Amino acid sequence: MGNIEAYRHKERDQVGHRARHRIATGQFEGIETVIERFVGAVFRAFLVAVLVALPSVFLPGTLSDSLALLMILTSAAAILTFLEYNSEFPSMVEFRYAPPFNRLRFGAVFLLVMVLTIIARGKIHPTELSQGLTAIGRLLGNTIDFPYSPVRLIVLMMPVNAPKELISDVRSAAGLAYFVSLVMMFIFILYVRFLGWPARNGAFNVWINLPVFDPTRGDVLSRLYRDARVNIALGFLLPFLIPAIVKLASTLVDPISLAHSQTLIWTMTAWALVPASMIMRGIAIGRVADMIEEKRRRAYAEAEEQGLQAT
Structure with a gap:
């Protein structure tokens, strides 16, 4: 014992x-x-x-x-x-635990602001880097400046009496901004299509990654799909609509203020990357809705199978 x-x-x-x-x-x-x-x-x-x-x-x-x-x-x-x-737990930022959604957006904004700042500084203190980036900006601006393109609409937004140098600067900045936005969206689509975003790193918590989404107001799936379509549509249309609206409201908004370097930098950044971010958000929400729908379908199939086995 x-x-x-x-x-x-x-x-x-x-x-x-x-x-x-x-x-x-x-x-x-x-x-x-x-x-x-x-x-x-x-x-x-x-x-x-x-x-x-x-x-x-x-x-x-x-x-x-x-x-x-x-x-x-x-x-x-x-x-x-x-x-x-x-x-x-997030309170405002969506997809905080689903990288690289926010990293791509912030990286694109940081890169574009830095490049446009170097180009603007190069007008006063030219360097090889600023001259090279200026040449790239002009190439992209002239390439994307075709009829009915967003860059062409930005150029047409300028007053008739605007200096040619200012129009060239606006075209270059718009071309760079729009190109960066396209690259950002392309990289994100690659992550969604080929790398299994957002569930490639394990389980994906919908409610933590969508903190401002209220799941109690109507059917979750229909609302998610609707939000996805609205974001994608607005993101596609805004680069075209903003210059037209500014042109119509030219009596209140003077586009010549883009001659100020900081105004040009932040205006072009917002004009290109805010709509692109909306498209990315629409794609992301649509992907989340697809995941929820697939999970529902599997749950219904398992319930039906268990019901058949019970009978």
Whole structure:
């Protein structure tokens, strides 16, 4: 009996040790996850701050009042980004746990703003890099500037008395911006079609990755498909509609303001990449709807099969 009690006591000690080890390991993994999320949030906030400040810092002629406003905008963007990515669950950013959706969008914006900033700075302080990028921009602008293209509509948006140099700059910036948007969408389509996005890295949680989507309002599938179609349609039409609307409202909006380098950079970035991001969102939501529909179909098939077996 003494041996049996000793064995049981030893076994309880081992079980308790394993339980304590699991708790300690879980706590360590939890702390590690929190630290990793904090570092990632700080890094993303830094990148967003750099993006917002990039044109103002590298382009001359920024006034002191503009610098104060820039500091406010940069700080606000960085704080919002940090708060969003430091939280465990998303509150605003969609597809946060489905890379590279947001990385592609941010990378395209950062690349385009940086390239346009280098080109604008090259007019005052020319370098081989700025001259090369200017040549690429002119090539892309002239290539995409065909009748009824978005770039042609941007050029036609300019006033008749606009300087030829300004029209050339606008054409080059529009060509670069539209090309970057096309490349961004093409890469994302490759991920969806051939790399199994968004479920290629394991299970995909719809409600975490779509934090602003309310699943209680009507049928989920029909709403997702409708949102997908609306986003794709608007994303396709906006590059054509925006220049036409600006041209019609030329009495209120003066396109000649694009002569200011920072205005040109941010206007062309928004004109090209916001619609492209909407198309990407539409494709992503449509893909999520397809996954939900496929899961429903499998569940119905299994239920029918079990019903037949029961009878």
